Amino acid sequence: MPGYKTHLAGGLILAAGGLGILFWAGVYWPGFEKAAVLLAIAALAALFPDVDTDSKGQHLFYGALFIGDLGLIAFGRYVWAALLGLFAMLPAVGQHRGWTHTWWAALVVPLPLLLLPPYLFDSRFLGPDWHRFLPYYLAAVAGYVSHLLMDGTLKS
Structure with a gap:
């Protein structure tokens, strides 16, 4: 099975290819800074399916979640900190190559x-500006799917 470097490269290649096609077709160009963020999201998402095992991806994600939880607690956002902790445990609720390696998890x-983001930063939940966050979602889906394709586990 591919290692974390291969998964990182796969996520970056798929996302960069998608951005390149959208740019070439004249459909979308986010600018260099936003493109870098989108590629970083795709790279991180390409590591996510392996958070259910001892891996570089697991160390990266749980380190980031720990820092995020500390920040939420420091700012008195205890409910959000509890929810983050709850959702952080979900990958442990299955075996390796279980639900984290399914097509529906990629979505x-x-x-x-x-x-x-629209819920946290906009008073109108999923108001007219929700589409601004679609590129970030699609970048994460692309990175996640690249992992599943490389592992040959794109299953239901």
Whole structure:
């Protein structure tokens, strides 16, 4: 099975290819800074399916979640900190190459990138500006799917 470097490269290649096609077709160009963020999201999402095992991806994600939880607690956002902790445990609720290696997880796991920002930063839940967050969601889906394709586990 591919290692974390291969998964990182695969996520970057798939996302960069998608951005390149959209740019070439004249459909979308985010600018260099946003493109870098989108590629970083795709790279991180390409590591996510392996958070259910001792891996570089697991260390990266749980380190980031720990820092995020500390920040939420420091700012008195205890409910959000509890929810983050709850969702951080979900990969442990299955075996390796279990639910984290399914096509539906590739669509569901990145949903917070699409749904939470409008809810947190906009008084109208999923108001007219929700589409601004769609590129981040799609970048995460691309990275996640690249992992599943490389592992040959794109299953239901």
